[in-house]
Amino acid sequence: MQAYELDSPERLRNHLARERLLYQPQADGQGALRWQRLDDPAQPFVVPAEPPVFSAKAFFFAEREALFRYENGRFIALVPEARPQVLFGLAACDLTAVAYQDRFFAVDPHYQARRAATLLVGLDCAHSCRHGFCAMMDSGPEVRAQTADLILCPLAQRWLLLVASERGAEVLAGLALQPAPADWAQQRDAQALQVAVEQGEQEEIALGCAALNGETVDSQAWEALGLRCLGCSGCTSVCPTCSCFAPLQQPSAGGVVQERVWDSCLYQGFQQEASGHNPGATPGQRVQRFWYHKFGEDFRQRFGRDGCVGCGRCDAVCPGGIGVHQVMKRIGEP
Ligand code: SF4
Ligand code: SF4
Known part of the structure:
Protein backbone atom coordinates (compact mmCIF):
# COMPACT_ATOMS: atom_id res chain seq x y z
CA MET A 1 0.00 0.00 0.00
CA GLY A 200 -8.67 -8.92 26.06
CA GLU A 201 -9.15 -12.58 25.27
CA GLN A 202 -12.95 -12.47 24.97
CA GLU A 203 -13.16 -15.98 26.31
CA GLU A 204 -16.94 -15.92 26.66
CA ILE A 205 -17.33 -15.29 22.94
CA ALA A 206 -15.08 -18.24 22.07
CA LEU A 207 -16.86 -20.56 24.54
CA GLY A 208 -20.32 -19.46 23.40
CA CYS A 209 -19.36 -19.95 19.77
CA ALA A 210 -18.08 -23.47 20.48
CA ALA A 211 -21.26 -24.35 22.38
CA LEU A 212 -23.48 -22.97 19.65
CA ASN A 213 -21.74 -24.94 16.92
CA GLY A 214 -21.35 -28.03 19.09
CA GLU A 215 -25.12 -27.94 19.63
CA THR A 216 -24.66 -28.31 23.35
CA VAL A 217 -27.12 -25.52 24.17
CA ASP A 218 -30.48 -26.98 25.09
CA SER A 219 -33.80 -25.40 24.20
CA GLN A 220 -34.42 -24.42 27.82
CA ALA A 221 -31.34 -22.20 27.78
CA TRP A 222 -32.57 -20.53 24.60
CA GLU A 223 -36.05 -20.07 26.04
CA ALA A 224 -34.57 -18.52 29.19
CA LEU A 225 -32.82 -16.00 26.96
CA GLY A 226 -35.97 -15.58 24.90
CA LEU A 227 -37.90 -14.51 27.99
CA ARG A 228 -35.69 -11.43 28.09
CA CYS A 229 -36.32 -10.48 24.47
CA LEU A 230 -38.85 -7.70 24.09
CA GLY A 231 -39.08 -8.10 20.32
CA CYS A 232 -38.10 -4.46 19.91
CA SER A 233 -35.78 -5.08 16.89
CA GLY A 234 -33.09 -2.86 18.41
CA CYS A 235 -30.40 -5.47 17.80
CA THR A 236 -31.32 -6.16 14.19
CA SER A 237 -31.63 -2.46 13.40
CA VAL A 238 -28.20 -1.54 14.72
CA CYS A 239 -26.39 -4.71 13.61
CA PRO A 240 -24.34 -3.84 10.53
CA THR A 241 -24.69 -7.30 8.99
CA CYS A 242 -28.44 -7.85 9.46
CA SER A 243 -30.16 -7.79 6.10
CA CYS A 244 -33.69 -9.16 6.54
CA PHE A 245 -36.49 -7.27 4.85
CA ALA A 246 -40.19 -7.67 4.27
CA PRO A 247 -42.13 -6.93 1.07
CA LEU A 248 -44.81 -4.27 1.21
CA GLN A 249 -47.28 -3.48 -1.56
CA GLN A 250 -48.77 -0.02 -1.79
CA PRO A 251 -51.53 1.00 -4.18
CA SER A 252 -50.51 3.72 -6.61
CA ALA A 253 -52.36 5.47 -9.41
CA GLY A 254 -53.22 2.74 -11.92
CA GLY A 255 -51.18 0.02 -10.24
CA VAL A 256 -49.11 -1.11 -7.31
CA VAL A 257 -45.70 -0.14 -5.92
CA GLN A 258 -43.62 -2.91 -4.42
CA GLU A 259 -41.53 -1.72 -1.49
CA ARG A 260 -39.22 -3.40 0.96
CA VAL A 261 -38.72 -2.45 4.58
CA TRP A 262 -36.26 -3.65 7.18
CA ASP A 263 -37.64 -6.63 9.07
CA SER A 264 -36.44 -8.39 12.21
CA CYS A 265 -36.10 -12.10 12.91
CA LEU A 266 -36.92 -11.27 16.53
CA TYR A 267 -40.51 -10.34 15.58
CA GLN A 268 -43.06 -13.03 16.38
CA GLY A 269 -44.48 -13.12 12.85
CA PHE A 270 -41.16 -13.01 11.00
CA GLN A 271 -41.19 -16.66 9.91
CA GLN A 272 -44.91 -17.30 10.11
CA GLU A 273 -46.16 -19.18 7.05
CA ALA A 274 -49.49 -18.74 5.28
CA SER A 275 -50.72 -22.01 6.80
CA GLY A 276 -50.27 -20.50 10.24
CA HIS A 277 -47.26 -22.70 11.02
CA ASN A 278 -44.43 -20.72 12.59
CA PRO A 279 -40.93 -22.27 12.79
CA GLY A 280 -39.98 -19.42 15.12
CA ALA A 281 -43.04 -19.53 17.32
CA THR A 282 -41.28 -19.09 20.65
CA PRO A 283 -39.00 -16.22 21.69
CA GLY A 284 -36.22 -18.73 22.42
CA GLN A 285 -36.36 -20.11 18.88
CA ARG A 286 -36.08 -16.59 17.49
CA VAL A 287 -33.14 -15.65 19.70
CA GLN A 288 -31.42 -18.92 18.79
CA ARG A 289 -31.96 -18.28 15.08
CA PHE A 290 -30.46 -14.79 15.32
CA TRP A 291 -27.29 -16.06 16.95
CA TYR A 292 -26.89 -18.94 14.50
CA HIS A 293 -26.87 -16.37 11.74
CA LYS A 294 -24.03 -14.53 13.47
CA PHE A 295 -21.82 -17.43 14.59
CA GLY A 296 -23.11 -20.62 12.93
CA GLU A 297 -20.65 -22.66 10.89
CA ASP A 298 -23.06 -22.88 7.93
CA PHE A 299 -23.09 -19.12 7.59
CA ARG A 300 -19.36 -18.87 8.06
CA GLN A 301 -18.86 -21.21 5.14
CA ARG A 302 -21.37 -19.44 2.95
CA PHE A 303 -20.00 -15.94 3.54
CA GLY A 304 -16.35 -16.72 4.17
CA ARG A 305 -16.49 -15.32 7.70
CA ASP A 306 -18.73 -14.95 10.75
CA GLY A 307 -21.81 -12.80 10.50
CA CYS A 308 -20.71 -10.90 13.60
CA VAL A 309 -17.99 -8.28 13.17
CA GLY A 310 -17.62 -7.55 16.89
CA CYS A 311 -18.95 -3.98 16.89
CA GLY A 312 -20.74 -4.50 20.23
CA ARG A 313 -23.79 -2.44 19.24
CA CYS A 314 -26.24 -5.16 20.35
CA ASP A 315 -24.66 -5.04 23.82
CA ALA A 316 -25.22 -1.30 23.95
CA VAL A 317 -28.80 -1.29 22.69
CA CYS A 318 -30.62 -4.40 24.00
CA PRO A 319 -33.12 -3.39 26.73
CA GLY A 320 -33.41 -7.03 27.81
CA GLY A 321 -29.68 -7.31 28.53
CA ILE A 322 -29.11 -10.05 25.95
CA GLY A 323 -26.52 -8.50 23.68
CA VAL A 324 -23.69 -10.57 22.32
CA HIS A 325 -21.57 -10.81 25.48
CA GLN A 326 -24.45 -11.77 27.75
CA VAL A 327 -25.79 -14.38 25.31
CA MET A 328 -22.45 -15.98 24.57
CA LYS A 329 -21.57 -16.04 28.26
CA ARG A 330 -24.86 -17.73 29.11
CA ILE A 331 -24.74 -20.40 26.39
CA GLY A 332 -21.02 -21.06 26.85
CA GLU A 333 -21.33 -21.80 30.58
CA PRO A 334 -20.63 -25.45 31.36
S1 SF4 B 1 -32.55 -5.71 21.19
FE1 SF4 B 1 -32.80 -7.34 22.75
S2 SF4 B 1 -34.97 -7.15 23.35
FE2 SF4 B 1 -34.79 -6.05 21.38
S3 SF4 B 1 -35.27 -7.61 19.82
FE3 SF4 B 1 -33.03 -7.65 20.09
S4 SF4 B 1 -32.68 -9.32 21.63
FE4 SF4 B 1 -34.88 -8.73 21.72
S1 SF4 C 1 -21.62 -7.34 18.01
FE1 SF4 C 1 -22.02 -8.70 16.26
S2 SF4 C 1 -24.16 -9.33 16.48
FE2 SF4 C 1 -23.88 -7.54 17.80
S3 SF4 C 1 -24.49 -5.77 16.52
FE3 SF4 C 1 -22.25 -6.03 16.23
S4 SF4 C 1 -21.99 -7.37 14.44
FE4 SF4 C 1 -24.16 -7.54 15.12
Whole structure:
Protein backbone atom coordinates (compact mmCIF):
# COMPACT_ATOMS: atom_id res chain seq x y z
CA MET A 1 0.00 0.00 0.00
CA GLN A 2 1.15 3.52 -0.75
CA ALA A 3 1.42 5.48 2.49
CA TYR A 4 1.54 9.24 3.07
CA GLU A 5 1.85 11.62 5.97
CA LEU A 6 -1.24 13.75 6.45
CA ASP A 7 -1.15 17.00 8.39
CA SER A 8 -4.86 16.90 9.17
CA PRO A 9 -7.84 14.66 8.31
CA GLU A 10 -9.88 17.79 7.59
CA ARG A 11 -7.66 18.65 4.61
CA LEU A 12 -8.35 15.27 3.01
CA ARG A 13 -12.01 15.39 3.96
CA ASN A 14 -12.60 18.83 2.47
CA HIS A 15 -10.72 17.83 -0.69
CA LEU A 16 -13.04 14.82 -1.13
CA ALA A 17 -16.15 16.84 -0.29
CA ARG A 18 -15.58 19.23 -3.20
CA GLU A 19 -17.16 16.85 -5.69
CA ARG A 20 -19.21 14.53 -3.50
CA LEU A 21 -21.70 14.50 -0.67
CA LEU A 22 -19.69 13.69 2.43
CA TYR A 23 -20.95 12.00 5.58
CA GLN A 24 -19.08 11.55 8.84
CA PRO A 25 -20.03 10.53 12.40
CA GLN A 26 -21.14 13.64 14.26
CA ALA A 27 -22.60 14.32 17.70
CA ASP A 28 -26.41 14.22 17.61
CA GLY A 29 -26.84 16.56 20.60
CA GLN A 30 -28.11 13.68 22.73
CA GLY A 31 -24.79 12.19 23.72
CA ALA A 32 -24.36 9.85 20.74
CA LEU A 33 -22.87 9.88 17.27
CA ARG A 34 -24.80 9.48 14.05
CA TRP A 35 -23.79 9.57 10.42
CA GLN A 36 -24.56 13.09 9.21
CA ARG A 37 -23.83 15.11 6.13
CA LEU A 38 -20.98 17.56 6.46
CA ASP A 39 -22.35 21.03 5.81
CA ASP A 40 -19.55 23.16 7.24
CA PRO A 41 -15.96 22.52 6.07
CA ALA A 42 -14.69 24.33 9.17
CA GLN A 43 -16.14 21.63 11.37
CA PRO A 44 -13.37 19.55 12.98
CA PHE A 45 -13.20 15.82 12.39
CA VAL A 46 -13.45 14.19 15.80
CA VAL A 47 -12.19 10.62 16.17
CA PRO A 48 -15.12 8.64 17.59
CA ALA A 49 -14.49 6.95 20.95
CA GLU A 50 -17.58 4.78 20.42
CA PRO A 51 -19.16 3.69 17.13
CA PRO A 52 -22.11 5.69 15.80
CA VAL A 53 -25.45 4.35 17.11
CA PHE A 54 -26.31 3.06 13.64
CA SER A 55 -23.80 1.55 11.28
CA ALA A 56 -23.46 2.64 7.67
CA LYS A 57 -25.75 -0.09 6.29
CA ALA A 58 -28.68 2.24 5.57
CA PHE A 59 -26.53 4.12 3.05
CA PHE A 60 -26.78 1.07 0.78
CA PHE A 61 -29.66 -1.06 2.12
CA ALA A 62 -32.33 1.58 2.67
CA GLU A 63 -34.67 1.17 5.63
CA ARG A 64 -37.63 1.53 3.27
CA GLU A 65 -37.60 1.86 -0.49
CA ALA A 66 -39.63 1.22 -3.61
CA LEU A 67 -38.32 -1.62 -5.78
CA PHE A 68 -40.66 -1.53 -8.78
CA ARG A 69 -44.04 -0.36 -9.96
CA TYR A 70 -46.66 -2.52 -11.68
CA GLU A 71 -48.77 -0.42 -13.96
CA ASN A 72 -51.01 -1.22 -16.93
CA GLY A 73 -49.62 -4.76 -17.20
CA ARG A 74 -45.97 -3.63 -17.07
CA PHE A 75 -43.26 -3.90 -14.42
CA ILE A 76 -41.23 -0.67 -14.13
CA ALA A 77 -37.93 -0.87 -12.24
CA LEU A 78 -37.33 1.91 -9.72
CA VAL A 79 -33.55 1.75 -9.37
CA PRO A 80 -32.29 4.83 -7.47
CA GLU A 81 -30.10 7.47 -9.06
CA ALA A 82 -27.21 7.49 -6.64
CA ARG A 83 -25.18 10.68 -6.23
CA PRO A 84 -21.43 10.38 -5.61
CA GLN A 85 -20.82 10.25 -1.88
CA VAL A 86 -18.06 9.64 0.65
CA LEU A 87 -18.36 7.89 3.99
CA PHE A 88 -15.52 9.42 5.95
CA GLY A 89 -14.21 7.69 9.06
CA LEU A 90 -15.65 4.19 8.91
CA ALA A 91 -14.24 1.89 11.57
CA ALA A 92 -12.68 -1.40 10.51
CA CYS A 93 -15.57 -3.49 11.88
CA ASP A 94 -18.14 -1.48 9.95
CA LEU A 95 -16.11 -1.77 6.76
CA THR A 96 -15.92 -5.53 7.21
CA ALA A 97 -19.70 -5.47 7.57
CA VAL A 98 -20.03 -3.50 4.31
CA ALA A 99 -17.91 -6.16 2.58
CA TYR A 100 -20.19 -8.83 4.07
CA GLN A 101 -23.30 -7.03 2.83
CA ASP A 102 -21.65 -6.61 -0.59
CA ARG A 103 -21.76 -10.39 -0.87
CA PHE A 104 -25.31 -10.69 0.39
CA PHE A 105 -26.59 -8.00 -1.99
CA ALA A 106 -24.24 -8.91 -4.86
CA VAL A 107 -27.02 -8.96 -7.46
CA ASP A 108 -29.30 -6.35 -5.91
CA PRO A 109 -29.38 -3.32 -8.26
CA HIS A 110 -30.65 -0.94 -5.56
CA TYR A 111 -27.86 -1.77 -3.16
CA GLN A 112 -25.22 -1.87 -5.89
CA ALA A 113 -26.23 1.49 -7.40
CA ARG A 114 -25.53 3.23 -4.10
CA ARG A 115 -22.49 1.17 -3.35
CA ALA A 116 -20.87 1.96 -6.73
CA ALA A 117 -21.34 5.69 -6.08
CA THR A 118 -19.65 5.56 -2.66
CA LEU A 119 -16.05 6.15 -1.67
CA LEU A 120 -15.13 4.47 1.61
CA VAL A 121 -12.59 6.16 3.88
CA GLY A 122 -11.68 3.91 6.78
CA LEU A 123 -10.29 4.90 10.16
CA ASP A 124 -8.02 2.66 12.23
CA CYS A 125 -8.99 2.52 15.88
CA ALA A 126 -6.28 3.69 18.26
CA HIS A 127 -8.28 2.53 21.29
CA SER A 128 -10.98 -0.04 21.78
CA CYS A 129 -14.58 1.04 22.12
CA ARG A 130 -16.48 -0.16 25.20
CA HIS A 131 -18.09 -3.31 23.81
CA GLY A 132 -15.92 -4.03 20.78
CA PHE A 133 -14.16 -7.32 20.09
CA CYS A 134 -13.12 -6.78 16.49
CA ALA A 135 -9.63 -8.23 17.03
CA MET A 136 -11.15 -11.59 17.87
CA MET A 137 -13.61 -11.43 14.97
CA ASP A 138 -10.86 -10.64 12.44
CA SER A 139 -12.51 -7.37 11.48
CA GLY A 140 -10.24 -4.81 13.16
CA PRO A 141 -8.94 -2.76 14.86
CA GLU A 142 -6.93 -1.73 11.81
CA VAL A 143 -8.87 -1.38 8.58
CA ARG A 144 -8.55 -4.36 6.23
CA ALA A 145 -7.13 -3.06 2.95
CA GLN A 146 -9.63 -4.90 0.75
CA THR A 147 -12.60 -3.22 2.49
CA ALA A 148 -11.77 0.47 1.90
CA ASP A 149 -10.58 2.94 -0.72
CA LEU A 150 -8.52 5.06 1.66
CA ILE A 151 -7.45 4.45 5.24
CA LEU A 152 -6.71 7.02 7.91
CA CYS A 153 -4.44 5.92 10.71
CA PRO A 154 -4.11 8.18 13.74
CA LEU A 155 -0.71 7.72 15.38
CA ALA A 156 0.65 9.74 18.29
CA GLN A 157 1.06 13.32 17.00
CA ARG A 158 0.57 12.39 13.35
CA TRP A 159 -1.77 10.95 10.75
CA LEU A 160 -1.07 8.38 8.09
CA LEU A 161 -3.05 8.13 4.88
CA LEU A 162 -2.99 4.73 3.14
CA VAL A 163 -4.19 4.12 -0.38
CA ALA A 164 -6.17 0.89 -0.55
CA SER A 165 -7.73 0.94 -4.02
CA GLU A 166 -7.28 2.41 -7.49
CA ARG A 167 -10.24 4.66 -6.89
CA GLY A 168 -8.63 5.81 -3.66
CA ALA A 169 -5.46 6.75 -5.57
CA GLU A 170 -7.44 8.64 -8.23
CA VAL A 171 -9.32 10.86 -5.80
CA LEU A 172 -6.08 12.09 -4.24
CA ALA A 173 -5.13 13.90 -7.47
CA GLY A 174 -4.33 17.53 -6.66
CA LEU A 175 -3.65 16.91 -2.97
CA ALA A 176 0.00 17.55 -2.07
CA LEU A 177 1.23 14.73 0.18
CA GLN A 178 4.56 13.62 1.58
CA PRO A 179 5.55 9.94 1.80
CA ALA A 180 5.15 8.33 5.22
CA PRO A 181 8.24 7.41 7.25
CA ALA A 182 9.74 4.00 6.40
CA ASP A 183 8.54 2.37 9.65
CA TRP A 184 4.87 3.32 9.23
CA ALA A 185 3.70 -0.31 8.96
CA GLN A 186 5.46 -1.31 12.19
CA GLN A 187 3.93 1.65 14.01
CA ARG A 188 0.50 0.75 12.70
CA ASP A 189 0.88 -2.91 13.68
CA ALA A 190 2.01 -1.95 17.18
CA GLN A 191 -1.05 0.24 17.63
CA ALA A 192 -3.37 -2.53 16.45
CA LEU A 193 -1.76 -4.95 18.88
CA GLN A 194 -2.30 -2.51 21.71
CA VAL A 195 -6.01 -2.24 20.89
CA ALA A 196 -6.29 -6.04 20.78
CA VAL A 197 -4.72 -6.17 24.25
CA GLU A 198 -7.30 -3.63 25.46
CA GLN A 199 -10.07 -5.93 24.21
CA GLY A 200 -8.67 -8.92 26.06
CA GLU A 201 -9.15 -12.58 25.27
CA GLN A 202 -12.95 -12.47 24.97
CA GLU A 203 -13.16 -15.98 26.31
CA GLU A 204 -16.94 -15.92 26.66
CA ILE A 205 -17.33 -15.29 22.94
CA ALA A 206 -15.08 -18.24 22.07
CA LEU A 207 -16.86 -20.56 24.54
CA GLY A 208 -20.32 -19.46 23.40
CA CYS A 209 -19.36 -19.95 19.77
CA ALA A 210 -18.08 -23.47 20.48
CA ALA A 211 -21.26 -24.35 22.38
CA LEU A 212 -23.48 -22.97 19.65
CA ASN A 213 -21.74 -24.94 16.92
CA GLY A 214 -21.35 -28.03 19.09
CA GLU A 215 -25.12 -27.94 19.63
CA THR A 216 -24.66 -28.31 23.35
CA VAL A 217 -27.12 -25.52 24.17
CA ASP A 218 -30.48 -26.98 25.09
CA SER A 219 -33.80 -25.40 24.20
CA GLN A 220 -34.42 -24.42 27.82
CA ALA A 221 -31.34 -22.20 27.78
CA TRP A 222 -32.57 -20.53 24.60
CA GLU A 223 -36.05 -20.07 26.04
CA ALA A 224 -34.57 -18.52 29.19
CA LEU A 225 -32.82 -16.00 26.96
CA GLY A 226 -35.97 -15.58 24.90
CA LEU A 227 -37.90 -14.51 27.99
CA ARG A 228 -35.69 -11.43 28.09
CA CYS A 229 -36.32 -10.48 24.47
CA LEU A 230 -38.85 -7.70 24.09
CA GLY A 231 -39.08 -8.10 20.32
CA CYS A 232 -38.10 -4.46 19.91
CA SER A 233 -35.78 -5.08 16.89
CA GLY A 234 -33.09 -2.86 18.41
CA CYS A 235 -30.40 -5.47 17.80
CA THR A 236 -31.32 -6.16 14.19
CA SER A 237 -31.63 -2.46 13.40
CA VAL A 238 -28.20 -1.54 14.72
CA CYS A 239 -26.39 -4.71 13.61
CA PRO A 240 -24.34 -3.84 10.53
CA THR A 241 -24.69 -7.30 8.99
CA CYS A 242 -28.44 -7.85 9.46
CA SER A 243 -30.16 -7.79 6.10
CA CYS A 244 -33.69 -9.16 6.54
CA PHE A 245 -36.49 -7.27 4.85
CA ALA A 246 -40.19 -7.67 4.27
CA PRO A 247 -42.13 -6.93 1.07
CA LEU A 248 -44.81 -4.27 1.21
CA GLN A 249 -47.28 -3.48 -1.56
CA GLN A 250 -48.77 -0.02 -1.79
CA PRO A 251 -51.53 1.00 -4.18
CA SER A 252 -50.51 3.72 -6.61
CA ALA A 253 -52.36 5.47 -9.41
CA GLY A 254 -53.22 2.74 -11.92
CA GLY A 255 -51.18 0.02 -10.24
CA VAL A 256 -49.11 -1.11 -7.31
CA VAL A 257 -45.70 -0.14 -5.92
CA GLN A 258 -43.62 -2.91 -4.42
CA GLU A 259 -41.53 -1.72 -1.49
CA ARG A 260 -39.22 -3.40 0.96
CA VAL A 261 -38.72 -2.45 4.58
CA TRP A 262 -36.26 -3.65 7.18
CA ASP A 263 -37.64 -6.63 9.07
CA SER A 264 -36.44 -8.39 12.21
CA CYS A 265 -36.10 -12.10 12.91
CA LEU A 266 -36.92 -11.27 16.53
CA TYR A 267 -40.51 -10.34 15.58
CA GLN A 268 -43.06 -13.03 16.38
CA GLY A 269 -44.48 -13.12 12.85
CA PHE A 270 -41.16 -13.01 11.00
CA GLN A 271 -41.19 -16.66 9.91
CA GLN A 272 -44.91 -17.30 10.11
CA GLU A 273 -46.16 -19.18 7.05
CA ALA A 274 -49.49 -18.74 5.28
CA SER A 275 -50.72 -22.01 6.80
CA GLY A 276 -50.27 -20.50 10.24
CA HIS A 277 -47.26 -22.70 11.02
CA ASN A 278 -44.43 -20.72 12.59
CA PRO A 279 -40.93 -22.27 12.79
CA GLY A 280 -39.98 -19.42 15.12
CA ALA A 281 -43.04 -19.53 17.32
CA THR A 282 -41.28 -19.09 20.65
CA PRO A 283 -39.00 -16.22 21.69
CA GLY A 284 -36.22 -18.73 22.42
CA GLN A 285 -36.36 -20.11 18.88
CA ARG A 286 -36.08 -16.59 17.49
CA VAL A 287 -33.14 -15.65 19.70
CA GLN A 288 -31.42 -18.92 18.79
CA ARG A 289 -31.96 -18.28 15.08
CA PHE A 290 -30.46 -14.79 15.32
CA TRP A 291 -27.29 -16.06 16.95
CA TYR A 292 -26.89 -18.94 14.50
CA HIS A 293 -26.87 -16.37 11.74
CA LYS A 294 -24.03 -14.53 13.47
CA PHE A 295 -21.82 -17.43 14.59
CA GLY A 296 -23.11 -20.62 12.93
CA GLU A 297 -20.65 -22.66 10.89
CA ASP A 298 -23.06 -22.88 7.93
CA PHE A 299 -23.09 -19.12 7.59
CA ARG A 300 -19.36 -18.87 8.06
CA GLN A 301 -18.86 -21.21 5.14
CA ARG A 302 -21.37 -19.44 2.95
CA PHE A 303 -20.00 -15.94 3.54
CA GLY A 304 -16.35 -16.72 4.17
CA ARG A 305 -16.49 -15.32 7.70
CA ASP A 306 -18.73 -14.95 10.75
CA GLY A 307 -21.81 -12.80 10.50
CA CYS A 308 -20.71 -10.90 13.60
CA VAL A 309 -17.99 -8.28 13.17
CA GLY A 310 -17.62 -7.55 16.89
CA CYS A 311 -18.95 -3.98 16.89
CA GLY A 312 -20.74 -4.50 20.23
CA ARG A 313 -23.79 -2.44 19.24
CA CYS A 314 -26.24 -5.16 20.35
CA ASP A 315 -24.66 -5.04 23.82
CA ALA A 316 -25.22 -1.30 23.95
CA VAL A 317 -28.80 -1.29 22.69
CA CYS A 318 -30.62 -4.40 24.00
CA PRO A 319 -33.12 -3.39 26.73
CA GLY A 320 -33.41 -7.03 27.81
CA GLY A 321 -29.68 -7.31 28.53
CA ILE A 322 -29.11 -10.05 25.95
CA GLY A 323 -26.52 -8.50 23.68
CA VAL A 324 -23.69 -10.57 22.32
CA HIS A 325 -21.57 -10.81 25.48
CA GLN A 326 -24.45 -11.77 27.75
CA VAL A 327 -25.79 -14.38 25.31
CA MET A 328 -22.45 -15.98 24.57
CA LYS A 329 -21.57 -16.04 28.26
CA ARG A 330 -24.86 -17.73 29.11
CA ILE A 331 -24.74 -20.40 26.39
CA GLY A 332 -21.02 -21.06 26.85
CA GLU A 333 -21.33 -21.80 30.58
CA PRO A 334 -20.63 -25.45 31.36
S1 SF4 B 1 -32.55 -5.71 21.19
FE1 SF4 B 1 -32.80 -7.34 22.75
S2 SF4 B 1 -34.97 -7.15 23.35
FE2 SF4 B 1 -34.79 -6.05 21.38
S3 SF4 B 1 -35.27 -7.61 19.82
FE3 SF4 B 1 -33.03 -7.65 20.09
S4 SF4 B 1 -32.68 -9.32 21.63
FE4 SF4 B 1 -34.88 -8.73 21.72
S1 SF4 C 1 -24.16 -9.33 16.48
FE1 SF4 C 1 -23.88 -7.54 17.80
S2 SF4 C 1 -21.62 -7.34 18.01
FE2 SF4 C 1 -22.02 -8.70 16.26
S3 SF4 C 1 -21.99 -7.37 14.44
FE3 SF4 C 1 -24.16 -7.54 15.12
S4 SF4 C 1 -24.49 -5.77 16.52
FE4 SF4 C 1 -22.25 -6.03 16.23
